[in-house]
Amino acid sequence: xxxxxxxxxxxxxxxxxxxxxxxxxxxxxxxxxxxxxxxxxxxxxxxxxxxxxxxxxxxxxxxxxxxxxxxxxxxxxxxxxxxxxxxxxxxxxxxxxxxxxxxxxxxxxxxxxxxxxxxxxxxxxxxxxxxxxxxxxxxxxxxxxxxxxxxxxxxxxxxxxxxxxxxxxxxxxxxxxxxxxxxxxxxxxxxxxxxxxxxxxxxxxxxxxxxxxxxxxxxxxxxxxxxxxxxxxxxxxxxxxxxxxxxxxxxxxxxxxxxxxxxxxxxxxxxxxxxxxxxxxxxxxxxxxxxxxxxxxxxxxxxxxxxxxxxxxxx
Numbered sequence: 030x031x032x033x034x035x036x037x038x039x040x041x042x043x044x045x046x047x048x049x050x051x052x053x054x055x056x057x058x059x060x061x062x063x064x065x066x067x068x069x070x071x072x073x074x075x076x077x078x079x080x081x082x083x084x085x086x087x088x089x090x091x092x093x094x095x096x097x098x099x100x101x102x103x104x105x106x107x108x109x110x111x112x113x114x115x116x117x118x119x120x121x122x123x124x125x126x127x128x129x130x131x132x133x134x135x136x137x138x139x140x141x142x143x144x145x146x147x148x149x150x151x152x153x154x155x156x157x158x159x160x161x162x163x164x165x166x167x168x169x170x171x172x173x174x175x176x177x178x179x180x181x182x183x184x185x186x187x188x189x190x191x192x193x194x195x196x197x198x199x200x201x202x203x204x205x206x207x208x209x210x211x212x213x214x215x216x217x218x219x220x221x222x223x224x225x226x227x228x229x230x231x232x233x234x235x236x237x238x239x240x241x242x243x244x245x246x247x248x249x250x251x252x253x254x255x256x257x258x259x260x261x262x263x264x265x266x267x268x269x270x271x272x273x274x275x276x277x278x279x280x281x282x283x284x285x286x287x288x289x290x291x292x293x294x295x296x297x298x299x300x301x302x303x304x305x306x307x308x309x310x311x312x313x314x315x316x317x318x319x320x321x322x323x324x325x326x327x328x329x330x331x332x333x334x335x336x337x338x339x340x341x342x343x344x
Contacts, residue, residue, distance in 0.1 A: 031142070031143075032054050032141050033089075033141065033142060033143040034088045034089040034140060034141045034143075035053065035141070036051070036052070036053055036054070036085060036086055036087045036088050037051075037052050037087060037088065037090075037091065037140045037141040038051045038052070038082055038085070038087045038089070038090045038091065038137055038140075039052070039090075039091045039093075039132075039133040039134060039136025039137030039138070039139075040090060040091065040092045040102060040133060040136065041093055041095075041131070041132035041133040041136065042092065042093060042095050042098040042099050042102055043070075043095065043098060044070065044096075044098055045069070045070055046067050046068060046069050046074075047067070047068050047070060047078075047102060047133075048065060048067055048131060048132065048133040049065070049066050049068055049078060049081075049082075049133055050063055050064065050065045050131065050133035050134040050136070050137040051063070051064045051066075051082070051085050051087060051137070052134070052138060052141055053085075054141065063134055063137065065131060065133055065134060066081075070098065070101060070102075072101065075102055075105045075106070076105060078102075078106075079105060079106050079110065082106070083109060083110070087110065088111060089112075089113060089140050089141075090106060090110050090111065090112045090113065091113050091115055091136040091137065091139065091140035091145060092106075092112060092113070092114050092115070092136075093115060093120060093132065093136060094114050094115065094117055094148060095117055099114060103150065107150075113140065113145065113147040114147060114148045114150050115136070115145045115146065115147060115148060116146070116148055120135070120136060120139060154274070157274060158271065158274045158275065161267055161270050161271050161274060162271060164267060165264060165267040165268070165271070168260050168263050168264055169260075169264060171260055172257055172260035172261065172264070175253055175256045175257045175260065176197070176198055176253075176257060178253055179197065179198070179250065179253040179254070179257070182246065182249050182250060182253065183197070183240075183250075185246070186241050186242045186243075186246050187239070187240030188209075188237065188238055188239075188240035188242060189236075189237040189240075190202060190205065190206075190234075190238065192237055193230050193234050193237045194227065194230075194234075198254070198257060200225075201225075201227040203254075204222040204223075204224070205219050205220075205222050205223075205234075205238065206250055206254065207254075208222060209242055209246075209247065209250065210247045210250055210251050210254075212247075214242060216234075216235050216236070216237075216238040216239045217235055219234070219235075219238045220232075220234035220235040220238055
């Protein structure tokens with residue numbers, strides 16, 4: 030089989046260390062040599078590994094994507110070496126492996142012959158954007174759960190606010206809940222706190238706000254509202270940060286000059302990495318932005334950007 034990279038390294042990462050195999054293709058009667066060594070996962074150890082691989086004149090480094098342990102190795106090696114991240118399951122499913130071959134040696138052998146597909150790793154700015162958007166998705170879900178807990182607590186009191194108001198923490202609902210916490214129990218007074226269109230539902234609110242609301246319930250409602258407010262503030266901070274992150278790509282022509290910016294918006298960058306292997310994106314980042322017109326636009330549902338199937342090149 031044709032050898033694409035005569036000098037190739039395979040790295041099998043774990044939490045504490047990494048097994049590194051350097052494979053050097055032999056010529057003529059000289060057989061192929063492999064050297065396996067163990068390196069720590071600290072920054073200093075990885076930098077020393079980088080110097081070792083440079084000294085070995087390695088042309089391609091294959092790293093298995095094990096949990097998040099691959100990230101320190103990839104980020105510290107990618108600047109000076111041709112690094113390829115591969116799916117662990119895909120690497121193990123390639124036929125022909127012998128049982129006595131280590132994972133690192135197997136990765137080096139597959140990389141040398143070009144038998145692996147590289148997973149897409151976005152550039153630095155897009156990694157930042159993905160962290161922000163994923164954090165926003167997580168916090169938004171946490172806020173929704175707090176609202177659901179609040180609704181469940183109100184059911185315990187017999188107050189049916191959610192049956193009348195579509196949003197119990199909206200302007201009207203919040204005013205009524207704050208009044209309940211303050212000690213107001215008269216459903217007529219509480220219903221009169223409705224704002225704008227909710228005032229059309231005052232008769233229904235008057236009935237829905239009759240219940241068994243105690244000091245214990247007031248304490249719990251205050252607790253949930255404070256947590257909801259904290260999540261809301263965090264979402265607002267993330268929104269501002271996300272706007273700053275995508276600002277460079279909102280000008281016409283920037284996305285064409287910097288195609289990596291589009292990757293965080295879910296549009297796959299289908300190209301070859303520096304090792305010469307095909308690079309694909311397996312899954313889009315949730316809750317990010319999609320391209321629209323000259324700039325970018327927000328989308329309501331994660332993973333639903335565009336009509337092309339996930340992991341496929343954009344038209």
